[in-house]
Amino acid sequence: MGGTDAKDILGLPKTPLSLSLTQEKKSRPQKESHRKPDGISREVYALTGGVAPLMPSIDVTQLKRRPPADEKVAWQWLPFTSSARKDALQLYHWVRVVNNVPPTGDYSFAKYNKSVVILKYTDEEYENHLTDPVWTKEETDQLFEFCQNFDLRFVVIADRFPVSRTVEELKDRYYSVNRALLRARAQSPADVANHPLMKEPYDITRDRERKRALSMVLSQSRHQEKKDAEILAEAKRITEMRLAARRAEEPVVSANENAGLDKADGVVPGSSVSPSSNSQLPATAVAPSTLTMADYASTLASLRMLHVYLRTYGLEQMVQAASSAVGLRTIKRVEQTLQDLGVNLKPKVPTKTVCDEHLELRKEILTLLNLQKQLQYKESEGSSHREGSFAAMPDTPKDRVFASDPFSFGAERPIKKEQKRKGPGRQADTPSPAHKRPRKMKASDL
Amino acid sequence: MTSSSSSKKQAQDQPETSEPTLKSLKTKMTKSDEKQKKLKDIEISVPIVYGNVAFWLGKKASEYQSHKWAVYVRGATNEDISVVVKKVVFQLHSSFNNPTRVIEEPPFEVSESGWGEFEIAMTLHFHSDVCDKPLSLYHHLKLYPEDESGPLTMKKPVVVESYDEIVFPDPSESFLARVQNHLALTFPRLPSGYNLPAPMQVDDTGKKKRGDTKDHSLGQWFTSFSEADELLQLAAARQQVQAHIAKLRRQISVLEGQNQTIKTGSDL
Numbered sequence: 001m002g003g004t005d006a007k008d009i010l011g012l013p014k015t016p017l018s019l020s021l022t023q024e025k026k027s028r029p030q031k032e033s034h035r036k037p038d039g040i041s042r043e044v045y046a047l048t049g050g051v052a053p054l055m056p057s058i059d060v061t062q063l064k065r066r067p068p069a070d071e072k073v074a075w076q077w078l079p080f081t082s083s084a085r086k087d088a089l090q091l092y093h094w095v096r097v098v099n100n101v102p103p104t105g106d107y108s109f110a111k112y113n114k115s116v117v118i119l120k121y122t123d124e125e126y127e128n129h130l131t132d133p134v135w136t137k138e139e140t141d142q143l144f145e146f147c148q149n150f151d152l153r154f155v156v157i158a159d160r161f162p163v164s165r166t167v168e169e170l171k172d173r174y175y176s177v178n179r180a181l182l183r184a185r186a187q188s189p190a191d192v193a194n195h196p197l198m199k200e201p202y203d204i205t206r207d208r209e210r211k212r213a214l215s216m217v218l219s220q221s222r223h224q225e226k227k228d229a230e231i232l233a234e235a236k237r238i239t240e241m242r243l244a245a246r247r248a249e250e251p252v253v254s255a256n257e258n259a260g261l262d263k264a265d266g267v268v269p270g271s272s273v274s275p276s277s278n279s280q281l282p283a284t285a286v287a288p289s290t291l292t293m294a295d296y297a298s299t300l301a302s303l304r305m306l307h308v309y310l311r312t313y314g315l316e317q318m319v320q321a322a323s324s325a326v327g328l329r330t331i332k333r334v335e336q337t338l339q340d341l342g343v344n345l346k347p348k349v350p351t352k353t354v355c356d357e358h359l360e361l362r363k364e365i366l367t368l369l370n371l372q373k374q375l376q377y378k379e380s381e382g383s384s385h386r387e388g389s390f391a392a393m394p395d396t397p398k399d400r401v402f403a404s405d406p407f408s409f410g411a412e413r414p415i416k417k418e419q420k421r422k423g424p425g426r427q428a429d430t431p432s433p434a435h436k437r438p439r440k441m442k443a444s445d446l
Numbered sequence: 447m448t449s450s451s452s453s454k455k456q457a458q459d460q461p462e463t464s465e466p467t468l469k470s471l472k473t474k475m476t477k478s479d480e481k482q483k484k485l486k487d488i489e490i491s492v493p494i495v496y497g498n499v500a501f502w503l504g505k506k507a508s509e510y511q512s513h514k515w516a517v518y519v520r521g522a523t524n525e526d527i528s529v530v531v532k533k534v535v536f537q538l539h540s541s542f543n544n545p546t547r548v549i550e551e552p553p554f555e556v557s558e559s560g561w562g563e564f565e566i567a568m569t570l571h572f573h574s575d576v577c578d579k580p581l582s583l584y585h586h587l588k589l590y591p592e593d594e595s596g597p598l599t600m601k602k603p604v605v606v607e608s609y610d611e612i613v614f615p616d617p618s619e620s621f622l623a624r625v626q627n628h629l630a631l632t633f634p635r636l637p638s639g640y641n642l643p644a645p646m647q648v649d650d651t652g653k654k655k656r657g658d659t660k661d662h663s664l665g666q667w668f669t670s671f672s673e674a675d676e677l678l679q680l681a682a683a684r685q686q687v688q689a690h691i692a693k694l695r696r697q698i699s700v701l702e703g704q705n706q707t708i709k710t711g712s713d714l
Contacts, residue, residue, distance in 0.1 A: 304615040304616055306579070307577050307578070307615070308577045308615075312610050341687075342679060349609050349671045349672065350610060350611060351493065352491060352611070353677060357677060357680040361680055361683055364687045368687055371695065372694060378701040378702065381705060382708065
């Protein structure tokens with residue numbers, strides 16, 4: 001209701017009936033204006049959008065309820081004591097008295113007076129178990145007294161401690177004393193073994209380390225954060241490639257997979273000399289194809305189990321199987337490429353041939369993207385050899401291989417892609433500036 | 447890639463009983479299949495179109511009955527799908543009387559009048575020899591044209607149809623026997639030497655109504671879906687991508703040659 005009022009004021013057209021918001025039941029528009037819950041005024045109810053909240057926070061019937069007429073209620077200024085206090089202090093407060101009977105029971109807030117149980121040790125126990133080179137008895141006693149007073153709030157205790165000690169040191173002393181006491185007082189070691197202090201003892205070095213690391217992270221500048229994120233992403237990528245390469249070593253089954261492998265094998269031997277991290281990359285060109293073959297087979301099997309399915313659903317499953325081995329970014333790039341090529345992301349007429357072709361096209365695009373990535377790595381590898389230092393991996397450029405304009409649907413003339421391609425295309429012909437220096441030196445040496 | 451192209455050739459070889467736009471299927475013939483007479487990798491697909499046609503009532507429109515619409519499931523070539531489909535259950539919006547409409551005879555459609563657009567679930571139940579499990583389709587009822595600012599006209603309806611195919615990946619023998627030569631679906635090519643039992647003759651030519659939608663009253667508004675355009679698009683795209691792949695591969699091998707020489711070249 002509030003929505004339409006606002007639109008009226010602003011002079012906007014009311015929403016057309018086709019919007020899903022007003023898909024409600026036909027009789028709803030009539031119902032809403034007639035009924036509203038009693039107990040709150042119409043305007044107030046309209047503030048909530050004219051619809052009751054899912055979980056009524058206030059029981060509306062309680063709002064206007066008056067106390068039953070037979071009760072006589074008076075308020076009196078009466079004394080009270082609290083069991084939470086050790087002294088017998090008597091304070092006064094207003095009390096709701098019903099029918100001349102004052103309420104009984106303890107002060108209602110006394111139950112919140114909880115405190116920590118601090119163990120107390122005798123001097124004898126101290127002599128036998130608790131002596132420590134760094135801590136004197138007086139200090140330990142004082143520590144325990146503070147723990148009792150301040151409810152184990154170590155920050156406060158550290159502040160008040162006469163001898164300056166760090167929070168970690170105080171904690172360490174307190175917990176080790178407790179542990180020693182528990183062990184000493186226990187009947188048998190087994191009794192004590194389940195106590196949380198025994199199971200997870202306080203480790204002062206770990207605590208120090210943790211706090212140091214935390215403060216480092218918190219005080220990082222934004223720049224540092226970005227760098228860290230990049231490094232982590234890189235590390236993740238490398239581990240994933242290693243994992244994929246390891247999986248690719250598993251025996252491969254059907255003829256299809258071998259066909260895929262043969263094509264990629266031509267790339268693998270050439271790179272056998274290159275350093276280990278880069279040799280993983282040709283393997284990754286192979287790995288996705290082997291993984292996805294298995295995925296397709298299992299998807300087909302699961303589709304068969306259904307006994308009946310829609311072809312669009314089947315295509316979706318196969319596309320998912322194809323995309324299971326790649327990241328979200330790659331999936332988005334595949335979709336972008338499809339759009340650039342003028343192909344519907346979901347075929348409008350999904351017959352079997354159309355779906356098969358669509359799937360094949362997607363697979364080919366994946367291969368294409370993989371090859372692009374390989375090319376980039378090869379380039380960076382090449383340039384790193386020349387410069388003698390490990391060049392940072394170039395970011396995957398957002399160059400779109402198939403820009404939409406020059407490619408008309410079903411064009412027959414061969415399209416010159418040379419001028420459209422940035423970066424890698426130049427390699428073969430024009431040496432980039434980085435190469436020039438070594439060449440010059442060669443010439444001069446001769 | 448190679449296997450799928452070979453299967454396509456098979457499909458093109460066989461004479462199609464139904465309309466030429468619909469080919470489809472895979473029939474892998476292995477020795478074990480023939481021995482067991484198990485029908486592996488034979489699928490039957492039924493091309494369907496589902497959607498709605500909605501007319502604006504114009505002068506006769508009231509606030510709650512502004513459009514007259516019909517939602518339906520039909521064969522894509524307007525053939526009779528009741529050979530496969532036993533009944534269709536349309537689940538309409540709960541504000542309608544009897545929102546669950548069960549249609550047990552073709553044409554499988556529901557006509558109503560109303561004002562709102564909502565999602566309709568159509569559950570297709572198949573004959574017992576076809577499949578036990580029902581299949582659900584979802585369609586968003588569209589009454590208002592995309593172009594909101596244009597005037598509503600009583601003459602041209604708003605039509606939204608979607609094409610899809612019901613795939614039965616492992617049809618039973620009795621199913622195959624019953625539907626061979628039916629035009630509503632694409633029948634697979636069977637392994638050589640495989641004989642289907644003759645279908646039981648059902649004499650109902652006079653009694654049963656025709657279940658196809660070729661002469662449907664709304665037939666003039668039906669969309670006809672052709673896979674030709676899409677295939678053309680896809681073929682062109684694939685060609686481009688393949689050419690590009692070849693180019694990249696050449697570039698990579700060139701680079702590798704370069705890298706090799708650099709590594710084995712003199713250290714400066």
